[in-house]
Amino acid sequence: MNHVVIGGNSDIASEVIERLTNAGHQIHALVRDQEHANRLQQQGHSATIGDATKEDDIKQCIDAAKQKGEIHGILHCVGSIVIRPPHALNQDAFEEVITTNLTSAFLTLSIGGKAMLRQGQGRMVFTSSVAGSLGLVNHEAIAAAKGGIEAMVRSAAATYARRGLRINAVAPGLTDTKMASKILASDAMREAASQKIPTQRINQKQEAASAMFWLLTDAPDNLTGQVLHLDGGMANVLV
Numbered sequence: 001m002n003h004v005v006i007g008g009n010s011d012i013a014s015e016v017i018e019r020l021t022n023a024g025h026q027i028h029a030l031v032r033d034q035e036h037a038n039r040l041q042q043q044g045h046s047a048t049i050g051d052a053t054k055e056d057d058i059k060q061c062i063d064a065a066k067q068k069g070e071i072h073g074i075l076h077c078v079g080s081i082v083i084r085p086p087h088a089l090n091q092d093a094f095e096e097v098i099t100t101n102l103t104s105a106f107l108t109l110s111i112g113g114k115a116m117l118r119q120g121q122g123r124m125v126f127t128s129s130v131a132g133s134l135g136l137v138n139h140e141a142i143a144a145a146k147g148g149i150e151a152m153v154r155s156a157a158a159t160y161a162r163r164g165l166r167i168n169a170v171a172p173g174l175t176d177t178k179m180a181s182k183i184l185a186s187d188a189m190r191e192a193a194s195q196k197i198p199t200q201r202i203n204q205k206q207e208a209a210s211a212m213f214w215l216l217t218d219a220p221d222n223l224t225g226q227v228l229h230l231d232g233g234m235a236n237v238l239v
Contacts, residue, residue, distance in 0.1 A: 003216060004065045005029040006052050006108045007078035009036040011177040012127075015209030016075060016216075017045070023217065025072075028065035030057065052078045052104040058111045066115060073123040073216040074112040078104045081179055083138045094141050101145035102152075109156055113165060121164040125215045126153055128171035130231040146171070150227050157225030166224040170211045173231030175203035198239045199232035 003020055005013050008029025017027055017040070027045040030052055031037050037047035048064050050057025065071055080100045082093065105126050116122030131139040132146030150169060157167040174180060174193050184190050184202065194200050211230050215223075229235045 001072040001217075002026045002028075002065065002068050002070060003073040003075065004062065004071055004112060005075045005077060006058065006061065006104070006112075007031075007076065007127075008040065008047065009033070010077050010079070011179070011205045012172075012175070012208045012212070013075065013077035015205050016077065016212050017043070019209060019213040020216070021045070023213075025217075026068055028061065028068065030061040052076075053099050053107070055107055055111070058104075058107045062111050062115050070119045071112070071115055071122060073125070074108060074116070075212055075216060076105050076108040076124070076126045077212070079127055079129070079179070080142070081183065082141050083183070084141070085138045086140050089141055094144075097141040098145050098148075101142070102148040105149050106152060109152065109167075113156070113160065113167075116165055117160070117163055119164070122166070123216050123219075124156075124165065124167045125212050126167075126169040127212075128153075128169045128227055130171055130173040130229065130234050132171055133227070133229070134231075134235045153227065154225045161224055166219075166221065168215050168219070168224060169227045170208060170215065171227050171229050171231065171235070172203050172208045173197060173234050175205055175208055177205050197232040197234050198237045201232065203230060203232070 003025050007013050008031045029047045031047050037049055040047045048061040082097050126149050128149050129146040131143045132150045153169045211228055
């Protein structure tokens with residue numbers, strides 16, 4: 001099967017790509033630089049170098065993927081971490097968070113979804129965050145972006161349910177990746193973060209990748225419009 005990964009340079013996306021590769025799937029990814037493109041090519045895949053917030057770059061990526069045949073799944077794995085209160089965040093910084101997270105997701109949905117509509121089938125998986133559904137201190141900007149993604153996923157699932165598209169999201173809690181390295185820079189910071197989670201441990205990137213892989217490949221066909229909370233119970237459990 002043929003899959004597209006938007007944001008193929010992220011730690012979690014790399015894990016998903018490895019799982020897809022091991023399962024015999026073809027992959028075309030949108031990445032930010034030649035280094036990541038070369039790495040994919042060494043694995044037998046292909047890549048478009050570009051920016052996930054640019055419409056033309058996503059179109060180029062989807063068009064390149066279609067040259068391999070029908071697109072069976074698209075993963076949007078683009079995000080950022082900005083933890084600052086509103087009074088310390090100016091408009092430009094806020095709009096950057098929205099553009100990086102929400103605009104890139106909408107462009108993926110619009111352009112990738114259009115390609116799969118012509119096929120009459122396909123799966124799309126988006127990346128949210130526990131901040132999209134749970135009020136967290138100083139998370140207003142990222143909460144607005146990820147909350148928007150979750151609302152978009154539900155609406156799109158309704159729009160395309162009878163046209164063969166299955167659209168879901170994964171909402172991880174704090175995950176041990178390069179992006180989160182500043183938040184997890186010391187043992188004390190890790191311990192403080194863990195204490196806020198019912199399971200008292202930080203997510204591993206392999207866990208998020210496993211959930212995304214499942215939604216792309218093995219999840220039931222009648223699963224759509226769902227947000228899979230992979231947050232150690234944080235959004236729904238009180239201990």
